[in-house]
Amino acid sequence: MEELAFFTKCIRDDKMPSCLARDTLNFNRTFFRGDDRLSFTRWSFLLGIYPPSSVNGGVQQYADLCRNHIADLQASGNRLWKNVVRTEHTDSVPLEEKKKGRLKFDQSSSSDSDAASMGGTDMNPLRPVQESEYAREFVLRGIRKEAHKDVERLFWEPSLFDRSQTRKDIEDILIMYCVQNACDYKQGMHEVVALCYYAAHRDADLLGSSSWTVVSKDAILPAEVHLMREVLLFSYTEIVSLVYAVFAALMAGHLSLKHFFFRNPENEDLDVLRCAKRVQSELLLSLDPSLHQLLNTTYQIESGCYLVRWLRVLFIREFSLFQTVFIWEVLFAECCIYHLQHRAYSLCDGFAAALAARMIHHVKQVLIKGADTALRCLVTYPPVDTIMPLIENAVRHTEGPIQAYVVYRTPALDDYPRVQQRHQMGGRCRPSREHIEFYGERLDSIARKMENYRVANLDKRDGIHLLPENDSAFYEALAEIKKMRDTFLYDMGD
Amino acid sequence: MAKAGSSPGGDCDYIFKIIVIGDSGVGKSSLTVRLSEDVFYKDYASTIAIDFRMHQMQYMDKRVRLQIWDTAGQERFQSVATAFYRGANGVMLCFDLTHRPSFQHLEQWVERVKQQALPGIPCLLIGCKSDEARDNRQVTNDEAIAWAKQHNMFFIETSAKEKENVQQAFQQITKSIFEDMKDRNGKNLPTAREGSVNLEGQANHKEKKSCC
Numbered sequence: 001m002e003e004l005a006f007f008t009k010c011i012r013d014d015k016m017p018s019c020l021a022r023d024t025l026n027f028n029r030t031f032f033r034g035d036d037r038l039s040f041t042r043w044s045f046l047l048g049i050y051p052p053s054s055v056n057g058g059v060q061q062y063a064d065l066c067r068n069h070i071a072d073l074q075a076s077g078n079r080l081w082k083n084v085v086r087t088e089h090t091d092s093v094p095l096e097e098k099k100k101g102r103l104k105f106d107q108s109s110s111s112d113s114d115a116a117s118m119g120g121t122d123m124n125p126l127r128p129v130q131e132s133e134y135a136r137e138f139v140l141r142g143i144r145k146e147a148h149k150d151v152e153r154l155f156w157e158p159s160l161f162d163r164s165q166t167r168k169d170i171e172d173i174l175i176m177y178c179v180q181n182a183c184d185y186k187q188g189m190h191e192v193v194a195l196c197y198y199a200a201h202r203d204a205d206l207l208g209s210s211s212w213t214v215v216s217k218d219a220i221l222p223a224e225v226h227l228m229r230e231v232l233l234f235s236y237t238e239i240v241s242l243v244y245a246v247f248a249a250l251m252a253g254h255l256s257l258k259h260f261f262f263r264n265p266e267n268e269d270l271d272v273l274r275c276a277k278r279v280q281s282e283l284l285l286s287l288d289p290s291l292h293q294l295l296n297t298t299y300q301i302e303s304g305c306y307l308v309r310w311l312r313v314l315f316i317r318e319f320s321l322f323q324t325v326f327i328w329e330v331l332f333a334e335c336c337i338y339h340l341q342h343r344a345y346s347l348c349d350g351f352a353a354a355l356a357a358r359m360i361h362h363v364k365q366v367l368i369k370g371a372d373t374a375l376r377c378l379v380t381y382p383p384v385d386t387i388m389p390l391i392e393n394a395v396r397h398t399e400g401p402i403q404a405y406v407v408y409r410t411p412a413l414d415d416y417p418r419v420q421q422r423h424q425m426g427g428r429c430r431p432s433r434e435h436i437e438f439y440g441e442r443l444d445s446i447a448r449k450m451e452n453y454r455v456a457n458l459d460k461r462d463g464i465h466l467l468p469e470n471d472s473a474f475y476e477a478l479a480e481i482k483k484m485r486d487t488f489l490y491d492m493g494d
Numbered sequence: 495m496a497k498a499g500s501s502p503g504g505d506c507d508y509i510f511k512i513i514v515i516g517d518s519g520v521g522k523s524s525l526t527v528r529l530s531e532d533v534f535y536k537d538y539a540s541t542i543a544i545d546f547r548m549h550q551m552q553y554m555d556k557r558v559r560l561q562i563w564d565t566a567g568q569e570r571f572q573s574v575a576t577a578f579y580r581g582a583n584g585v586m587l588c589f590d591l592t593h594r595p596s597f598q599h600l601e602q603w604v605e606r607v608k609q610q611a612l613p614g615i616p617c618l619l620i621g622c623k624s625d626e627a628r629d630n631r632q633v634t635n636d637e638a639i640a641w642a643k644q645h646n647m648f649f650i651e652t653s654a655k656e657k658e659n660v661q662q663a664f665q666q667i668t669k670s671i672f673e674d675m676k677d678r679n680g681k682n683l684p685t686a687r688e689g690s691v692n693l694e695g696q697a698n699h700k701e702k703k704s705c706c
Contacts, residue, residue: 146568149519155537187518187568188542273574302577309543317542372548372561379546 003038007045008228011062014053017045018340021333025402027392027409036206039325040199041232044242046332047249048339049073050235059224063231070235070242077241081172084140084179140175143185147174150190156321160201161194170194173244177251186261188313192250195316196243199325204236254335254345260312275348276307276356283357287397291364299371306378310356311347318359318381327355330391334402341401351402355394362390396445403452408445440488447481450474506550506559510671511581512664513611515603516588517596518567521622524654525588526564529664534655541566543574551661553668560664579610583674584667585617589638591627591651597638604645616670617647620663625653 006023010016020042023029044050051069053062151167151174160166173193178185207229235242251258259271267274280303285292295301309317314331316324331351338345347353360367363382367374384390388409395406514522523541528534530547545564550557565578585607589596600619607617619642621633635651642649648666652659 146518150540153519153538153540155539187540187566190540191542302580304574304577305544305546308574313542372559375546375561376548379544 024333025406040203046336276303279356354398358394443485510583520590528654591621594632619649621651624651
């Protein structure tokens, strides 16, 4: 299994997770990735669930460290679960200090047994007194009831979701999260957990499979790869704890997906609405001004109508599970890069938003047919057969340090039939608009890379600038490239 | 949102925006899917944020296109409410006949409509899952009618599964919207393509019956 050898090498070279992020963003490699990709394991490394390396290096030391770390994670998961179970049975288990009878992030709620959200039981004389143990149990049961309603309606294709244990595990993870974070359950969270659960099981099955063979390269010993496999398999022995850890890291941490579900105290608007507005207003404007005009002015489609769902569950509903798993990998790689560079990360400014803008552009031919058709298309996004070009283009339009890590795939001729046609006609045919746009975007990407490289090098040298004449040459070259880009993309020469 | 009625398509005279609200799991999506696609899915996934469906129908001699906006049961608060309610022509207020809390929560849903939608917007109360209610009814027909009457709206029981009263429910809300237009404009039904169904532009909000 090439993946295991790769992980082992990263650990041995003490380059996890930066090397992993780089590998994820190498579209030359990922395009040809095999079915043995351990996506959930990659997520876990990128989100910091597994320790990045051992202190003294070496695979054996790492294995020991990782095993202890996972054992701690499993123990804390078990402790948390015991608390939940005991609370559900009205034992006197104090929840966190911050819970004052009701579990909330904000004023939004929905539980039908949640008194405050609907107000109906506010007047109920039988409503338990706030802060009592019974009140806590009352709230917890409300959360379970709401989560249960959605989990019961989770009809995903893989047979894993036919099992009652799967539904129970997903519900338990949601309850644990809500208890631990003193919040309500929100619709959509169940699908985020479900995707994590699916990816984790897939990896556990792959790792446990006896059919794989050790691929040993770059002087990695088979024994080291076996050791890595054992450690990872150990982490999957308590899959609920591991999935919970990934879900919690996704919701909080650098990614902060929770702000797409709950109000961020720092912002007046919900972050997901803010992001939706940014996608349809700013990003689409820079990507395709005419389409921006059509959606915003002619059709007057509000971004929240469709983008809230796209963004809140990170495209689960818009793509297949397999496709979404890879989208998340890119997203987590981007987030990891920010973390490695000690920079604050925002979903609104990164790959997720760029992908959403690209997705709108991708269905432009449908959108121009009319307002109703456009709305239907955006709310029920059509299947995308080949997702890699979409992801690659989204990454091209993502600003920030990700550009220093990404390697774009060389375009295949069959992706651009007009190019092929031109070749067949002996180069006499004028390039198509699509072709021009493609190369315009390539130039744009090169310009961004140069800028990022420049910024990164300035950082490294503590702000010491290159000699002025070198600076001048650099910026002149950059300006030339930008001019070419503008000619290609916007028909603007000077 | 699409500008309702601003530019009716070649195949319709009116475009109405209908919003469907109610607690999570009461059967809103099943109702709208039954109307728009004439199918019933037992395994329908919960709605996240908003879904959008279309249905073309005939009302008297008018061709009406319904834009049906189906919201997630939890989305009654800030996140998509503004986009959802803006420009709505009618509201379908749903509850589950076999789940009493969903009926008890109607009061809060009506409050929400009053806060977000145009004053006097036509509303219709819908008791969903009438097929299941044969064995497990938790809300009587009488009390639902009484509640609807108290709030000046009609009540209808539907079963998306058995295709019972689904068309009638949408016919009823369409009728209420036309009557509302008539009341607001103080004249008979406009002739085909005569008036755009854009209530945003109508400042004349009269005291009316059969609406929230």
